[in-house]
Amino acid sequence: MIFVTVGTQLPFPRLLDAMNDLAPDLSQPVIAQCGQREPRWTNIECHDTLTPDAFKTFTNTAALMVSHAGIGSILTAKSLGLPLIILPRRHEFGEHRNDHQLATARYVQSLQGVHVAWTADELGLLLAAGNLEPATNTPGPSHQTLVHRLRGFIETGE
Amino acid sequence: MKSKRVLAIASGGGHWQQLMLMRDAFDDCDTLYLTTLPGLADQFQATPSRLIPDCNRSAKLAILRCALSLLRIILSQRPDVIISTGALPGVIALAIGKTFGARTIWVDSVANAEEMSMSGKLARRFADLWMSQWEDVAADCGAEFSGAVL
Numbered sequence: 001m002i003f004v005t006v007g008t009q010l011p012f013p014r015l016l017d018a019m020n021d022l023a024p025d026l027s028q029p030v031i032a033q034c035g036q037r038e039p040r041w042t043n044i045e046c047h048d049t050l051t052p053d054a055f056k057t058f059t060n061t062a063a064l065m066v067s068h069a070g071i072g073s074i075l076t077a078k079s080l081g082l083p084l085i086i087l088p089r090r091h092e093f094g095e096h097r098n099d100h101q102l103a104t105a106r107y108v109q110s111l112q113g114v115h116v117a118w119t120a121d122e123l124g125l126l127l128a129a130g131n132l133e134p135a136t137n138t139p140g141p142s143h144q145t146l147v148h149r150l151r152g153f154i155e156t157g158e
Numbered sequence: 159m160k161s162k163r164v165l166a167i168a169s170g171g172g173h174w175q176q177l178m179l180m181r182d183a184f185d186d187c188d189t190l191y192l193t194t195l196p197g198l199a200d201q202f203q204a205t206p207s208r209l210i211p212d213c214n215r216s217a218k219l220a221i222l223r224c225a226l227s228l229l230r231i232i233l234s235q236r237p238d239v240i241i242s243t244g245a246l247p248g249v250i251a252l253a254i255g256k257t258f259g260a261r262t263i264w265v266d267s268v269a270n271a272e273e274m275s276m277s278g279k280l281a282r283r284f285a286d287l288w289m290s291q292w293e294d295v296a297a298d299c300g301a302e303f304s305g306a307v308l
Contacts, residue, residue, distance in 0.1 A: 143305060
């Protein structure tokens with residue numbers, strides 16, 4: 001199963017339109033957390049919102065995750081070792097208040113198992129390619145530095 | 159040494175996930191977790207935990223409800239340290255906590271790759287340790303950078 005999520009804040013019809021168009025040619029069913037569902041999305045299973053438990057069930061059974069460039073989605077894929085494709089929201093399409101998801105995507109594209117589709121067409125190419133490398137949850141050096149700094153502050157107040 | 163009392167607060171979603179990725183820094187302290195989404199803390203085995211009402215800048219009444227809830231918790235818990243990754247409820251917790259003598263930490267969400275979040279900007283005056291997870295953002299606004307959860 002391919003699990004699609006657009007996050008809890010804003011709609012993202014460009015991603016869902018693309019997945020709906022691609023779904024008939026995919027070998028797996030597509031389940032989506034889609035915010036506000038549109039009647040035209042007939043090829044995918046849409047849920048406007050998901051409880052944390054339902055979200056967990058879907059992400060645990062998914063073979064692949066497709067999402068906006070939301071940190072929550074990236075961290076979920078990392079924690080579960082799922083391959084992740086992200087399509088960044090674009091300010092020019094009214095998908096977010098600014099283009100910070102482009103900056104996020106540029107940074108995380110170097111992470112193992114995070115695959116960036118810069119356009120909806122690239123999303124199709126990545127899905128067609130298959131066998132995408134999964135993400136990993138091993139904390140990198142930057143993560144360890146942060147935890148060490150916080151621990152030091154909590155212990156000493158400085 | 160007596161274990162530090164820590165209040166760790168984050169709204170549901172990415173803010174919470176990031177807080178969970180930092181919990182090695184305070185999980186062995188006397189930590190109370192606060193979040194806005196029912197079931198979320200249990201899902202991460204973050205105990206003990208309390209649910210607080212969510213709020214954002216556009217709903218004044220919700221802000222008041224959230225602040226009262228946080229005031230009650232902070233007065234009964236008397237944390238030594240309050241840490242938040244956002245969003246607005248975290249700012250309010252830092253503001254109240256600082257009034258009552260807590261040391262306060264703001265770690266801005268790693269989602270804010272271009273500038274400090276609006277919540278983060280609000281949090282600046284209440285945070286003893288004010289951090290961005292992006293080196294460039296930190297340099298631009300005078301925050302500290304010491305790594306990131308990614």
